[in-house]
Amino acid sequence: MNYKFNIHIYICVCVLFTTVLVTSFVSYSLDESKNNHDKKVATLMAFSQEKHLQHKLIINAIKSFFKSSVRVKKNEFSIFTRELLGTREALIFTLTPEMTLGYISDEKFVPELEQLKTTLDEHGKLRGKLDNYELIGVNINDPHMPYLFYATPIKRLLFNINKLNDTCLQYSSSQGYVKSQSCMMQSTSMISALFSHNTKLKISLPEYDFYYTLSIGSRASSPMIIEFVCVILSLIFICSLIFVLLYFKLENKRLFKRITRENKLNVAMVSSINHEIRTPINALLGYSQMLRDMPQISDEHSVLIDKMQWSANLLYSVAESTLNYSKSTAGALVLNNAPINTLQYIGNIQDYYNKLSIPVGKTLDFHVSDKLPAVISVDSSKLFQVITNMINNALKYSTGKAVRCHIDVCQRAGFNEESIIRGHYVRILIQDSGLGMSALTKELLINPFSVDTESKFKHVSSIGLGLYTCNQLLAQVGGKLRLHSVKNEGSKIMLHFPCQFDSSRLSLRLNPIDYRDVRILIVDDNRFNLEVCNAMLAEKQFNTVCANNSEVALTQFVNAEPDVVIVDYQLDEMNGLELIAKMKCIQANAQTQYFILSANDKNEIVDSECHSDIYFMQKPFNIAIFLSCLGRDN
Amino acid sequence: MNIDISDSLRHFFWGYSEARRLPLYRALVEELVNIHQQTALVGNDDKLNALKHQLKGICRYLSLALDEQINMMATLGQLHCLADNIHGQVAAIEDEL
Numbered sequence: 001m002n003y004k005f006n007i008h009i010y011i012c013v014c015v016l017f018t019t020v021l022v023t024s025f026v027s028y029s030l031d032e033s034k035n036n037h038d039k040k041v042a043t044l045m046a047f048s049q050e051k052h053l054q055h056k057l058i059i060n061a062i063k064s065f066f067k068s069s070v071r072v073k074k075n076e077f078s079i080f081t082r083e084l085l086g087t088r089e090a091l092i093f094t095l096t097p098e099m100t101l102g103y104i105s106d107e108k109f110v111p112e113l114e115q116l117k118t119t120l121d122e123h124g125k126l127r128g129k130l131d132n133y134e135l136i137g138v139n140i141n142d143p144h145m146p147y148l149f150y151a152t153p154i155k156r157l158l159f160n161i162n163k164l165n166d167t168c169l170q171y172s173s174s175q176g177y178v179k180s181q182s183c184m185m186q187s188t189s190m191i192s193a194l195f196s197h198n199t200k201l202k203i204s205l206p207e208y209d210f211y212y213t214l215s216i217g218s219r220a221s222s223p224m225i226i227e228f229v230c231v232i233l234s235l236i237f238i239c240s241l242i243f244v245l246l247y248f249k250l251e252n253k254r255l256f257k258r259i260t261r262e263n264k265l266n267v268a269m270v271s272s273i274n275h276e277i278r279t280p281i282n283a284l285l286g287y288s289q290m291l292r293d294m295p296q297i298s299d300e301h302s303v304l305i306d307k308m309q310w311s312a313n314l315l316y317s318v319a320e321s322t323l324n325y326s327k328s329t330a331g332a333l334v335l336n337n338a339p340i341n342t343l344q345y346i347g348n349i350q351d352y353y354n355k356l357s358i359p360v361g362k363t364l365d366f367h368v369s370d371k372l373p374a375v376i377s378v379d380s381s382k383l384f385q386v387i388t389n390m391i392n393n394a395l396k397y398s399t400g401k402a403v404r405c406h407i408d409v410c411q412r413a414g415f416n417e418e419s420i421i422r423g424h425y426v427r428i429l430i431q432d433s434g435l436g437m438s439a440l441t442k443e444l445l446i447n448p449f450s451v452d453t454e455s456k457f458k459h460v461s462s463i464g465l466g467l468y469t470c471n472q473l474l475a476q477v478g479g480k481l482r483l484h485s486v487k488n489e490g491s492k493i494m495l496h497f498p499c500q501f502d503s504s505r506l507s508l509r510l511n512p513i514d515y516r517d518v519r520i521l522i523v524d525d526n527r528f529n530l531e532v533c534n535a536m537l538a539e540k541q542f543n544t545v546c547a548n549n550s551e552v553a554l555t556q557f558v559n560a561e562p563d564v565v566i567v568d569y570q571l572d573e574m575n576g577l578e579l580i581a582k583m584k585c586i587q588a589n590a591q592t593q594y595f596i597l598s599a600n601d602k603n604e605i606v607d608s609e610c611h612s613d614i615y616f617m618q619k620p621f622n623i624a625i626f627l628s629c630l631g632r633d634n
Numbered sequence: 635m636n637i638d639i640s641d642s643l644r645h646f647f648w649g650y651s652e653a654r655r656l657p658l659y660r661a662l663v664e665e666l667v668n669i670h671q672q673t674a675l676v677g678n679d680d681k682l683n684a685l686k687h688q689l690k691g692i693c694r695y696l697s698l699a700l701d702e703q704i705n706m707m708a709t710l711g712q713l714h715c716l717a718d719n720i721h722g723q724v725a726a727i728e729d730e731l
Contacts, residue, residue: 276702283699290645526688531661532695535654570687599691620694 010250014243022235029228030194037197037218040167044216048203055205058084059138059150062092066140066148074103081105091133094140095126095147102145118147125209129175136208154178166221173212183217191228195220267323274323281319284312310359317392317466320385325469335379335477336602337500338615340628342372345380346407348624349387362395362403369408376409378426378499380628382473389466390430390493400433400490415480415496425479425496433490442483444468470495518630519543521562523553523579524597525572529621533566533597536623550579557583562592564630566621569598569605577607580614593630597621639698640723646696647731655731659724665692666721673714682710689717 065080066072081092082105091109094102099118104110118128118137126137126147133151140148154176168183201214220228291297292305346368353364387405394403406429413422444467471481478498485491520542524530530546537544545560547553550573557565565583567576576596583592594614602608602616615629647655669689672678678685686704693700700716707713 279699279701283697286642286645286697286699290641293645526665526691528658528661528665528692529695531658535650535658538654539650599687599694619691 010247014239018236018239021239022232025231025235033195033218033220034197037199040218041199041201041216044169044214045201048214052205055136055150058090059136062148063138063140066142071144072142077103078105089153091151093149094145095149096145134173134175136205136210138208166219168217168219170215171212189225191225192220270323274319277319278316281312281316285309288312314392317389321389321466321469335382335498337377337379338629339375339377340380341630342374342376343368345628348628349384352388353391359395362401364391364395364403364405367404367406369406371408373409373501376426376499376501378497379477382477383426383497386470386473386495386497387428389470390495393466394430394432398432398434398490402433404431405429409499409501414478423478424499424501426499428495428497430493431490436487436489437485437491442485446471515540515542517543518564519545519560519562520564520566521545521547521553521556521560522566523547523550523571524568525549526568529568533621536621540623550574553579554582558586564593564595566595566597569596577611595626639696639720640727642697643724643727644730659728659731662692662724663721666717666724669717670714670721673710673717678710682713685713689713
């Protein structure tokens with residue numbers, strides 16, 4: 001996904017999301033509050049209905065009591081009403097036609113009845129009013145006591161009302177007005193107002209001509225408001241935190257991409273500079289070799305030329321180190337393994353030092369283990385760089401005379417702590433003698449460009465990159481560099497470089513190779529390049545066939561059945577990879593080994609990674625590299 | 635541009651046996667003549683990169699450090715002069731082979 005990150009849009013999205021979340025929570029809370037209020041209203045209704053039913057039952061029972069008796073005596077009334085009321089704090093009393101007190105359920109309430117006011121309306125219905133009591137009056141069929149009152153204390157009503165917490169209940173009727181304690185403690189804050197709900201219930205008992213109004217007002221309590229505010233603040237805080245973390249994650253990703261891109265650019269730049277530097281170094285090496293080959297060169301001049309060549313090679317090594325340093329810091333190092341003829345490869349390294357002429361007074365000895373397989377698959381250019389870098393250091397900085405290099409192979413668990421898979425490694429021990437390395441010099445392994453000011457070699461030019469680069473290179477490709485240096489004894493450097501080989505070939509020793517039976521088809525549309533390549537291979541007794549275009553190449557491929565095909569990448573009609581694909585289609589010999597010759601590096605060729613069975617070589621054609629790769633089946 | 639490459643040419647040819655020198659020489663001359671002719675043709679500008687690539691390949695085999703100079707060439711004319719120069723010096727050592 002390719003988009004441009006905009007902080008303003010991001011903040012807007014964050015705010016919008018948080019607002020939606022908070023709004024949803026508020027809406028949910030309001031709904032919950034309304035539901036609670038409705039439940040309270042329903043409870044109150046149920047409570048009222050139950051109360052009315054009780055009133056009706058009690059009044060009907062007394063009516064029946066009076067109806068079934070000829071004349072109710074006072075003690076009978078007292079016993080009956082006491083049994084009927086039970087623990088209720090209600091009061092039942094009768095009035096005579098003169099409106100004086102007749103019977104009463106409990107004599108101790110008689111003084112309170114002094115405040116009783118009674119009236120008869122135009123329909124002859126009885127109405128009464130008594131402080132602190134709710135009165136329901138009915139007529140009964142007793143000529144001596146035609147009026148009956150059922151009185152419920154209002155304090156009892158309040159007690160029931162107060163059972164509903166955080167709710168303001170108001171009772172109002174023609175006989176009085178009561179409100180619960182919660183009504184005194186109502187909060188007037190804005191948030192509290194959000195959660196306030198009011199309902200008025202008008203309740204009537206028409207058979208007793210009794211009407212009253214119940215008001216129920218729900219309010220959020222202070223703890224609830226605090227809880228609500230806390231949840232809202234927590235939501236905002238959590239959202240902010242998540243969005244800030246997400247922002248940093250996105251920013252990190254963006255920075256990582258930028259750094260990766262810059263690293264790639266740096267590698268490309270260093271690679272380009274390196275490429276340009278290597279060309280004049282090659283010229284320098286070539287010309288110095290020409291000078292050296294001239295018959296009239298004196299010994300004195302020969303020494304100077306040796307020094308020139310040694311310096312040019314060091315410069316070449318620095319260029320390689322710089323390139324690999326850039327690649328390793330960018331994490332762009334990959335192994336390009338290809339089979340090599342091991343003894344020939346080591347011979348090439350020895351030749352390299354023989355041609356360079358080792359510094360005066362120093363000796364370099366190679367010892368190759370008998371166990372070394374004839375052919376191993378390894379990234380030969382990186383291995384060469386690591387070995388020569390370490391040997392150069394030993395030759396350049398050791399104070400002793402002898403430098404020894406032991407090479408063998410081993411099988412062991414990976415150097416990565418998590419790795420349990422055993423792998424094969426080329427093991428190289430480079431040993432020198434002398435004063436050994438100081439602690440500061442050892443730091444070069446992990447800290448490039450550091451300088452040991454105490455070293456006696458501080459005057460020797462060095463950028464302090466080789467040791468670090470080799471260490472990083474080996475670490476990245478799964479190998480290991482171990483350094484052991486003892487004062488006044490010298491240094492040992494053990495290198496483990498990953499490789500692959502068929503263990504059944506461990507005991508196979510190399511024999512001198514006869515190339516006369518090896519048929520090679522060379523394809524290049526540049527006739528001179530074709531001739532040079534042909535001449536180099538013919539010098540090594542190879543059986544060569546040439547083709548200067550793809551059509552001829554395909555014909556020759558069928559006729560000659562070559563063991564090896566070397567194709568120039570840039571052909572007129574098609575590229576080298578396409579030609580090899582066609583050859584594979586008409587595969588005459590399943591063992592054919594394919595080489596691509598290109599002016600570019602393997603990594604610069606599109607899809608080169610997809611062709612693991614094809615060897616990529618950089619121009620100009622180098623017979624030594626070719627021979628080191630030519631070992632798989634020969 | 636006047637570069638003396640005769641020593642490089644001698645070094646290159648002396649690296650091969652006598653029997654191989656002449657075929658190599660002929661192939662080299664043939665390629666140089668080809669480049670020389672191609673660079674002389676009007677309207678061949680689109681082939682500039684291909685011809686540069688071709689000449690660079692030859693120079694690399696001859697150990698001539700001319701990559702940078704060839705890369706910087708922007709016209710067929712410049713390439714023509716260089717090919718002419720190299721061809722002239724190659725032709726001059728024919729008798730020595």
